[in-house]
Amino acid sequence: MGRPRAFDEDEAVRAASGLFAAQGYEGTSVDDLVNGLGVHRGSLYKVFGSKRGLYLAALRRHLDQEVLPTAAALATATDLAGLLTRAVAAYDGGPAAGFLLLAAAERAPADPEVAALVEEGLAALDTAVAAVLGTAAAPPGGPADGLAGILGAAVLGLRLRARAAGTPPPAEAVLGFAGRLAATLPQPPRPA
Amino acid sequence: MARVSVTDGTLVVEVEGIDKLWALKSRLEIPLANVRGATIDPGMAQESRGIKLLGTHMPGLITAGTFRSHGDRVFWDVKNPAGAIVIELADENYTRLILEVADPRATVRLIEEAKRPV
Numbered sequence: 001m002g003r004p005r006a007f008d009e010d011e012a013v014r015a016a017s018g019l020f021a022a023q024g025y026e027g028t029s030v031d032d033l034v035n036g037l038g039v040h041r042g043s044l045y046k047v048f049g050s051k052r053g054l055y056l057a058a059l060r061r062h063l064d065q066e067v068l069p070t071a072a073a074l075a076t077a078t079d080l081a082g083l084l085t086r087a088v089a090a091y092d093g094g095p096a097a098g099f100l101l102l103a104a105a106e107r108a109p110a111d112p113e114v115a116a117l118v119e120e121g122l123a124a125l126d127t128a129v130a131a132v133l134g135t136a137a138a139p140p141g142g143p144a145d146g147l148a149g150i151l152g153a154a155v156l157g158l159r160l161r162a163r164a165a166g167t168p169p170p171a172e173a174v175l176g177f178a179g180r181l182a183a184t185l186p187q188p189p190r191p192a
Numbered sequence: 193m194a195r196v197s198v199t200d201g202t203l204v205v206e207v208e209g210i211d212k213l214w215a216l217k218s219r220l221e222i223p224l225a226n227v228r229g230a231t232i233d234p235g236m237a238q239e240s241r242g243i244k245l246l247g248t249h250m251p252g253l254i255t256a257g258t259f260r261s262h263g264d265r266v267f268w269d270v271k272n273p274a275g276a277i278v279i280e281l282a283d284e285n286y287t288r289l290i291l292e293v294a295d296p297r298a299t300v301r302l303i304e305e306a307k308r309p310v
Contacts, residue, residue: 029235030236030278045231045288049280050231050278050280051233052229
């Protein structure tokens with residue numbers, strides 16, 4: 001049927017990412033979505049096909065609007081400490097803060113499409129860290145091989161612990177580590 | 193109650209027992225390509241059925257058969273809403289199927305995994 005859609009699709013997806021970020025996939029019922037998005041149940045099914053379809057759209061939006069732009073901005077940091085401070089504070093921030101981490105823990109193991117989106121978000125962080133470290137082309141087996149991934153994992157761990165504690169993420173330990181680490185690595189070639 | 197299975201790329205819905213009489217339909221076959229997704233949705237039972245085209249609607253007891261709602265043709269077979277799932281279709285006679293199944297979680301997983309590209 002060619003009836004016009006009676007709601008703002010992007011706004012609905014934005015609201016859904018907030019709900020999924022707060023309550024998870026299993027914890028968010030279709031009733032929650034219908035009430036939270038203010039859309040007709042039939043319209044929700046007609047546009048997204050299923051709760052899973054809406055979840056994938058919401059996670060995609062979280063990546064496009066929040067995670068990937070943040071990661072791209074992080075890659076322009078002038079030093080590792082600055083990068084990690086900003087990453088720990090805001091990497092998967094925005095209205096759906098924590099959605100990526102929750103998706104990684106809850107749905108990615110059971111759903112390959114979710115796993116691929118999560119991997120895209122995590123890889124963007126690793127790429128940003130590698131760009132600042134200057135290790136994007138680190139030789140395999142060398143001291144810098146895999147380092148960006150390990151630092152990226154530390155960022156995620158700190159954000160997860162902060163989410164659990166309900167406090168801003170503590171970054172001192174990672175920053176101290178980053179400082180010692182940076183001293184041992186060859187300086188990346190960077191424009192002045 | 194309905195039994196949902198997947199055989200050779202086709203979703204097969206068999207309406208069980210006496211529900212066949214209430215729904216005036218016993219079996220549906222839908223190519224998986226026309227299945228958009230499946231969702232556990234007990235709250236669907238609170239929605240308006242729309243206009244009954246064929247079948248039975250006894251509020252609080254059973255909804256079984258073909259209904260028209262907001263321009264959509266919807267097939268219902270639900271007595272207990274706790275077991276309700278919604279299967280959204282494309283390019284089919286029905287826009288969506290609302291079925292009570294024995295294990296909603298397992299049925300939704302069956303459909304999602306069957307649709308997954310290999």
